[in-house]
Amino acid sequence: MSTMTGGVLASYRFVDAASGAIRTLKAEGIRDFTVYTPVPNVEIAQAVGHRVSPVRLWTLLGGLLGCASGFALTLWMSFDWPLVVGGKPIGSVIPYVVIAFELTILFGAGATILGLIFHSWRNRQMGAYEGRFTDDHIGIFVRCPTERRAEVEALLRAAGAEEVRVES
Amino acid sequence: MATIAREDQITRPTYQEITRDITATLGRPSRGYYVLLGFVLVVLAIGAAALLYQIRFGLGVAGYTPPVMWGVYITTFVFWVGIAHSGTLISAILYLFRSAWRTSVYRTAEAMTVFAVMTAGLFPVIHVGRLWYAYWLFPYPNQRQLWVNFKSPLLWDVFAVSTYFTVSTLFLIVGLVPDLAAVREKATGWRRKLYEITSLGWRGTDQQWRHYTRAYLYLAALAAPLVLSVHSVVSWDFAMSIVPGWHATIFAPYFVAGAIYSGVAMVVTLLVPLRKVFRVQRYITVEHFENLAKLLLLTGLIVGYAYAVEYFMAWYSGSPYERAAFWNRAFGDYWWATWTMILCNGVLPLILFFRKVRQSIPALFVLSLFVNLGMWFERFVIIVVSLSFEYEPYAMGHYTPSWVEWAILAGSFAWFFMWFLLFAKNFPTVSITEVKEIIPMPRKQRAHS
Helix, strand or coil: CCCCCCEEEEEECCHHHHHHHHHHHHHCCCCCEEEECCCCCHHHHHHHCCCCCCHHHHHHHHHHHHHHHHHHHHHHHHHHCCCCCCCCCCCCHHHHHHHHHHHHHHHHHHHHHHHHHHHHHHCCCCCCCCHHHHCCCEEEEEECCHHHHHHHHHHHHHCCCCEEEEEC | CCCCCCCCCCCCCCHHHHHHHHHHCCCCCCHHHHHHHHHHHHHHHHHHHHHHHHHHHCHHHCCCECCECCCHHHHHHHHHHHHHHHHHHHHHHHHHCCCHHHHHCHHHHHHHHHHHHHHHCHHHHHHCCCHHHHHHHCCCCCCCCCCCCCCCHHHHHHHHHHHHHHHHHHHHHHHHHHHHHHHHCCCCHHHHHHHHHHCCCCCCEHHHHHHHHHHHHHHHHHHHHHHHHHHHHHHHHHHCCCCCCCCCCCHHHHHHHHHHHHHHHHHHHHHHHHHHHCCCCCCCCHHHHHHHHHHHHHHHHHHHHHHHHHHHHHHHCCCHHHHHHHHHHHHCCCHHHHHHHHHHHHHHHHHHHCHHHHCCHHHHHHHHHHHHHHHHHHHHHHHHHHHHCCCCHHHCCCCCCCHHHHHHHHHHHHHHHHHHHHHHHHCCCCCHHHHHHCCCCCCHHHHHC
């Protein structure tokens, strides 16, 4: 997370203009920027060039933990209170698959949410924002020191920004 | 939410129009809304009073007659769990199949799922009588040092239904967050405060979308097998026992198909008035209803086939007990319930083979009511009729539901509709973000050419 909050905010109506602006920024060596879009967009995502989200690892680990917990819970409780029911073995693995399956899903989903919250918080992007970025505009906020703002502003305008303003 | 490009889906509103039209559904409620909500609350109060009466005087006020000790409450539990299923089918399974038409209808279906599971969850607790001991269903350390019986399908149900409720709720909330951020910018007063809190600081940044799209995909991937497992587990409540009419390997797929069938019918029941009242005909079109009708037809045919297979297997098994059980279903005391089920679920939906019917919204609405009715009777037939005719003739009995059970059943519908009405007026029932997603973002090149 960047601590610098001042910079230049540009808004775009067209997706190709916005993705072009992102590529230009990167070509100029400017990487400290935030892109706001009303919907997820492949073209923008490719221009920004993030790696795949690590949330998938949380899902996997949560699912595995849930599965292990399901079997551990059922087997431990069965042997802790060993009562024969329906002539089945005390530790009947097959019926316990159902519990393990449900806990796999439950823990997997829970871990996915935790991963989403954790990574969204860890990579939170502070800076200027406008309400229309959740409606129909694409926003690009470039964090930069005062001396570079004129250069960035010109660059964003040249890429087809509808509106550009400097935020201190 | 990966981008799903299908340009001909709806009549191309702009992003701004989508936000405006769907946000408009959250405006000040009309008098009709309050009248409907008031009616629902009155019915809910009647159901609650009947429940209090049962708590005061015990389960004897229900119509249970040995050997029928599972009646309306378990029937209704299975009915509502089934209703929930199509929501997850539409929101998760069709999402994984990249089915673009789901975007306008999935939010309603998903909310329906959550409220239907909330309704279903009440019934096992009501059924056991002493509600205050409901926590005995869960494994917890206690002074008697005993644990729950994990070999029982009833306990599998506890895990399956509670997991289903949790995951469906998470899925609904996650899907709502970007929409609430869009609505937040347009709202005023207390609603703005509400959306500021519930949108969890969403701004649609590249990092947020990066993690969100993946998380949504994995939640859908987890919800898809979950939905298939839940009604399979519910079916095993019956199929694992040796009651004639229950002990069948076909039960899991039969129940899952039936669940989706009844759920799609309930989605149609909800969507028809919703699109008119909220004026969202532009987003929920005849094409959406036709697709839902095709789903109804497909699952209805599977259910009809399952009915036929049940009877065939009863005959083919050579077991006199199975044959007697199924003969009793069709021609015994409860013949009317069986034939209502067959007519509503097996025969009437065949008219969906005609495109004119699939494209007629009033016809679909009426048909969906019949399917809802038929699917409740299906569970009644499976549960009550099988139990009333099990084993030895001297132990057979006749069960007639009491007024308390009917009142609680009516109350359950009121409980469900109360939540849905409150949701529909305070949260977007059509997904703003996903409807936008199927419309390509404007391009400079195209605009200039």
